[in-house]
Amino acid sequence: MAKIIAVTNQKGGVGKTTTAINLAAALAIAGRTVLLVDCDPQGNATSGLGQKGEHRDAGTLYEALTQTDTDDHRAADDTDNADSQPNADSQPNAHSQPNAHSQPNADSQFSAELKPNADSRPDEQVEPRANHYILPTSVERLSLIPANRELAGAEIELISLPDRERRLQRLLEPLRNQFEFIIIDSPPSLGLLTLNALVAADRVLIPLHCEYFALEGLADLVGTMRRVRASLNPTLDIEGVLLTMNDERTNLGQQVARDVREFFKEKVYQTVIPRNVRLAEAPSHGLPAVTYDAKSRGAEAYFSFAAELLANHDRP
Amino acid sequence: MAKIIAVTNQKGGVGKTTTAINLAAALAIAGRTVLLVDCDPQGNATSGLGQKGEHRDAGTLYEALTQTDTDDHRAADDTDNADSQPNADSQPNAHSQPNAHSQPNADSQFSAELKPNADSRPDEQVEPRANHYILPTSVERLSLIPANRELAGAEIELISLPDRERRLQRLLEPLRNQFEFIIIDSPPSLGLLTLNALVAADRVLIPLHCEYFALEGLADLVGTMRRVRASLNPTLDIEGVLLTMNDERTNLGQQVARDVREFFKEKVYQTVIPRNVRLAEAPSHGLPAVTYDAKSRGAEAYFSFAAELLANHDRP
Ligand SMILES: Nc1ncnc2c1ncn2[C@@H]1O[C@H](COP(=O)(O)OP(=O)(O)OP(=O)(O)O)[C@@H](O)[C@H]1O
Ligand SMILES: Nc1ncnc2c1ncn2[C@@H]1O[C@H](COP(=O)(O)OP(=O)(O)OP(=O)(O)O)[C@@H](O)[C@H]1O
Ligand SMILES: [Mg+2]
């Protein structure tokens, strides 16, 4: 059963995408199967993994969230057609193609005896529709649902759709038995996309820049989480608070860190991510820092953070 | 005639608010009358000027954008009542009260002969309704229209209102003869609030962090500006690109800066804002860095940036 973690903080530039990419990659390197969902119209998680502009025939997260189920049958038919699979050369690492490992054998999708009710679409119940949107990445066991600018349109279109806050939850639920972790990168706002991430998630990971504006925004974030828990997702809880881009030389950094540990207590990870230029350079090479420069201080901090998160996760 | 400048970049954490606050304050210190409009539900420009939680009876930018004109008459009646003016003790610098300098003399507002049509509200045409939302700040000649969390609701409510992209433009146009500069701080997204800022503005100031994700977002921002120019605001143009939090020691910073100067040419300011902790500390004291620590490298960089902007502005 996958754990779904939303990486969320409406304050801009606190390291949400950097954390989502490097945590997902570090967990995959540690042997877990991971899906990263880019839920930000900026598409930084997509380009940070070298997949800018890439997507399956069914489309990006925009189509996945805005199409109704009937639309999806049309999409499902297209992508089952072999030559519309993502072109093998454009995939950095073809053998990590999720279809090869996590997809049930193609024949079994269409065998009628599995389905008592013959006229219902056989592929409807075996193959979660989200699979039509999943791309492989250059990291083994790490898959991605990409996003691009069009996702900004979803904020407006979702408003008039039924169950507008549950669209992402409905998309990801059926994937729980295919991945051990599903990580969602949120945009810098508390709009409908972030709301969808908070409803779909079991836990929220809060990257925090130790500065005044970032600290100020926490009250709004915690308030929003409380409202989501009350009405849409009763089991939502904080996975943890990760201090990022920490500049321990400054008083401000130390003072804010002290305030945060006082408020969130043991939820604040021991691992603190230092400011390290390799973390900022890695995205321009389309790679997570943990593979771009595994020995850098930034990458090592994300490895130790992933180990800390796994220790909490695996503890009975 | 005021120049209206939107400080915009959908990439989070690039220094929009820090630039909006310190430019507005530096221009005010240089003798210009300035209004800062906080158009971000995070309300960082409001708290960065020590006005967190403060607003006039009429409310914050949320009410200013979502109320229709008839609602405003009710608001206008309330705020003309003396004891609902902001409490003098809570104003750090009472004599910068915008009412004292920029308001027409109170008697002339109600003199009937100015208005040929007696039954129309006299205050409707002389006193711009935006005045009911304006707060003074601790910096002389600098006024503020505050924002808070409620502004996030406007993104959804504005969708169903007529002329949803022009609400901010309609609010600010009548203020042009009261201020020399109107500076708008935008949120980290390309939603309706940023759209309103781009429609209301004459010019766009783009703070840019010299890193990969920030560079990537520029194409989306320029694309959005082109669409706004084509359909809603034909004279919109770039005021300039300001390189912020620059770490000239890293290759990444130098490489991105070179790319940006190649693309935007003379639009990139000579002044580059260095990373300087005093800029991050100032908001926790409710002051712009240019008054909190005028001799710091960060403050001096914003003074020289303001001088460069004024030189371009005043050039015939
Ligand atoms: N620990 C770090 N050291 C140095 N640079 C970092 C670090 N973490 C992130 N960065 C860089 O800082 C910038 C902001 O980080 P990032 O884009 O991950 O934040 P974000 O919260 O996802 O931003 P947004 O709010 O726009 O989604 C990026 O250019 C990133 O490369
Ligand atoms: N030149 C600088 N040196 C050091 N710190 C800075 C500098 N400019 C901004 N900061 C700090 O970096 C953080 C991000 O800056 P700021 O909040 O102004 O960016 P923003 O673009 O307005 O963010 P958002 O996208 O959330 O609105 C803040 O904590 C701010 O205090
Ligand atoms: Mg991001």
Ligand SMILES: [Mg+2]
């Ligand atoms: Mg801001």
